[in-house]
Amino acid sequence: MGSLDIAGFEAAARARLADDVWGYIQGGSGSESALRANREALERLRVRPRFLVDVSACDPSTSVLGLPLATPLGIAPMAYHRLAHPEGEVATAEAAGASGTLLTVSMFASRTLEDIAAAAAGSPLWLQLYWLRERAAVVELADRAAAAGFSALVLTVDAPKVARRPRDSRSGFTVPEGIGAVNLPSSLTASAHRHSEGASSIERHSREQFDPGITWADLAWLRERTSLPLLIKGILTAEDAELAVAHGASGVVVSNHGGRQLDCAVASADALPEIVDAVGGRCPVVVDGGIRHGSDVLKVLALGADLALIGRPVLWGLAQGGAAGVAELLELLRAELTEAMVLSGCPLTSDINRSFITAG
Ligand SMILES: Cc1cc2nc3c(=O)[nH]c(=O)nc-3n(C[C@H](O)[C@H](O)[C@H](O)COP(=O)(O)O)c2cc1C
């Protein structure tokens, strides 16, 4: 505990987690070039600070889709938090709830939606979905989320199948028995637990269960079956952002899945400006990928994002200390963001705009 920067959380988690779990969490697809590109794109961006602005009161709060948020930083959907800590998503939700941080729960969460909602204590929750061949299971989950007080759905579209991820193939990564996607019927999750030497069970499971045949035209089917707003996650082009809005999406998540899907995909911070130019102002633009410091949040807000999501570091915090570890991580990022706003002359998140950014 008491890490001064995010590297301390990463090191603590590495020391606690088994090699195959660490490889699954940290890894990317292929040569991991999209994973590296996310960080490189953010590092390339530099801030143009302005001075002699009154920053004696700095407030990083914001709101997205009518939800008041303590900071413009939320938690990205990640499967199986119990891989990192026995309490899993309930611990994450406790920390998110205590600080008013948005938590996006994965369809492959390892704790029930209802237990997660109870732990979040009224703080905002979104539910992420993949489009399964078994459509009834998707709709049932959306209904349960609405009943449990979740306020939006996030459909991930960048994974017609899980990509080849060499670290997982090498380790034969298999979701351990005892940690499961407990919100889905066991008939749909069994193969994620079946081990084969030299192959990823998650990749095989996705080939069996994900529907690679869906198109934009199918979105209407889902929207007709839920009253919750639907965001589309995995958008990397202005064209797809326009299509998402044209098909009734309430928001887009600019993401290359943390470098875990198309290995040669554009970095999310590089894709962001064209997407903001296309649909910004018409719907919230959320972004994730490589956010590792509060100043990274300032940078993507300057490019026009409304909200940044953080992925892997949340699992590092969870592995380090359960709810307390996640709370400490969120507090570090909030403090870093507030300092970056003070030092660059932006007392409010609404003050942050493109004039604050330059590409190196
Ligand atoms: C271990 C792990 C599991 C993930 N599971 C999901 C998931 O279930 N659904 C999803 O849409 N994205 C999933 N993602 C992708 C994240 O939502 C997010 O796009 C990415 O991790 C953000 O990048 P970052 O980890 O660099 O912050 C997962 C990522 C990781 C690292």
Ligand SMILES: CC(C)CC(=O)C(=O)O
């Ligand atoms: C279970 C997987 C489909 C979760 C995921 O999206 C990922 O590992 O990137």
